[in-house]
Amino acid sequence: MLRWERGTVKSALGSWPGVDRVEVELEDGTGTVPAIAYRELTGQPLPGELVLLNTNALRRELGTGGDAMVVARPEMLPAAEEVAGHMVKARYTPMQTIVDAIDDPAGEHYETLRAAKRIDGMPVVVADLHSSLPAIIAGIRAHRRSARIAYVHSDAAALPAAYSRSAARLREAELLTSVISAGQSFGGDLEAVTVHSALLGAKHVVGADVAIVIQGPGNLGSGTGWGFSGVQAAEALHAAAVLGGQGVATLRVSGADERKRHRGLSHHSSTTYGRALLSPVHLPVLPRNDSRYNAFHESVRKQVKSTILKPAKKRGVLHQLTEVDAKGLRDALEDMPVRMTTMGRTLAEDPAAFQYAALAGRCAAELALRE
Known part of the structure; x- marks a missing residue:
């Protein structure tokens, strides 16, 4: 279903x-709406221009950021x-776009990708939610x-990698070396x-030193056992395993989510890592001898x-249940140049959500130093 509207x-x-x-x-006189345009697809809309909008998600108040999408500047x-x-x-959508891929025979990296067979032990951190990205990076950089x-932007959620303001800001701050859009993402x-x-490209x-694979913003969930886009994390960990990488699975944890299925350890992590995953990975947790360890962490x-x-x-x-030192991680999280939020909650409101992502990052950094 598409809902079309026009405006200036x-x-x-x-x-x-x-x-x-x-x-x-x-155009119908009902007011104004915010809208997003991707320069790669439409160019830059300027004041006074007529634009064609897709407003289906906006009108239905879905969790897609609250914006209409600019489809065309007629x-x-x-x-x-x-x-x-x-x-x-x-592919085969009205907005299909042609790209220079690293594995394209016409691309400058084609011979490198043809020769690449493995990622030689490179740690690969995988997470369910895009909001984990800056926290994972904070954990990596706190250790190294x-x-x-x-960052490998997979195609389970937002297809345009540019939609991620976090990734853009992290690139500008030189905390992230490269964004690789994989699959239908671009x-x-x-x-x-x-x-x-994408993982071979990350390495070669x-x-x-470390690759992170996460879907873009716009995680889709249904409340059913298997109907959530984050289950794709298992496929990314399988890719890391067959290519000779070291998989690190970020635990989705919350101490503030009102939904029982996501309180403590999310059922998304239980399903993805406990039932869908066929290769062994590291599962980073807080050590029992840590001063912050309490009944909540024991429950997790x-x-x-x-x-x-x-x-x-x-x-x-x-x-492998892997205990990771959390010393300095809270400061590292607070020092990140992006606003830390997950499902509308801040670092102060739900620290556990970011802490476990940072633990995964530090775990990967420790593994990288051993290679």
């Missing part, structure tokens, strides 16, 4: 690399930018400040056809054992 750009509301946010006055067609490659992303980090510093080739093109540990370790072991998959 009234003013600019701000921008970040690849994205313009504008205020649009609707009176101002953007200039075509020719690329050497022929890889198409967002000079680490080269590649718009990263580098493009890859699959998560597998970017020279990353028990949930991990009963809902992840035990069912995985029955299937012959031996995950």
Whole structure:
């Protein structure tokens, strides 16, 4: 279902690399709406221009950021930018776009990707929620400040990698070395056809010490056992395993979520790592001798054992419960140049959500130093 509306750009509301946010006055006289335009797809809308909008998610008040989407500027067609490659992303949608992928025969990195077979023990951190990205990076850099980090933006949620303001800000602050958009996702510093080739690119093109794989903003959940987009994390960990990487699974934890299925250890982590995952990974947790360890963390540990370790072991998959020192991580989280929020909650409101992501980051940094 699409809901089409037309309007005129009234003013600019701000921008970040690849994205313009504008205020649009609707043609039907019902007022104004905020809208997002991706420069790669439409160019930059200017005040006074007529734009065609997709407002279906906005009108239904879905959790997509509260913006309409600029589909076209009918009176101002953007200039075509020719690329050497022929890889198409967002395939067979009206907005399909051609990119220069690292695994495209016409690309400059093609021979490197053809020769690459493994990622040689590179740690790969995987998470369910995009909001974990800055926390994971904080954990990595708290242990290894000079680490080269590649973020693989998978295609389970927002397809345009540019939509992530966090990734853009982290790139600007030089805390993130490269963004690689994989699968149907597009718009990263580098493009890859699959998560597998994105990981090979992270290792052999970017020279990353650690790779992070997370879906973009816009996690989709249904309340059913398997109907959530974050289950794709298992596939990313499988890719890391077959390529000779070290998988680190970020536990989705919350001490403030009102929904029982996400309080403590989220059922998303239980399902993804306990039931969907076929390769062993590190599951970073707080050590029992840590001064911050309390009944909440003990409860999380028990949930991990009963809902992840035990069912995985029955299937012959031996995950490793890995204790990670949390010293300095809170300061590292507070020092990040992006606003730390998850599902609308801040670091102060739900510290556990970010702490466990930072533990995963530090775990990966420790593993990288051993290679």
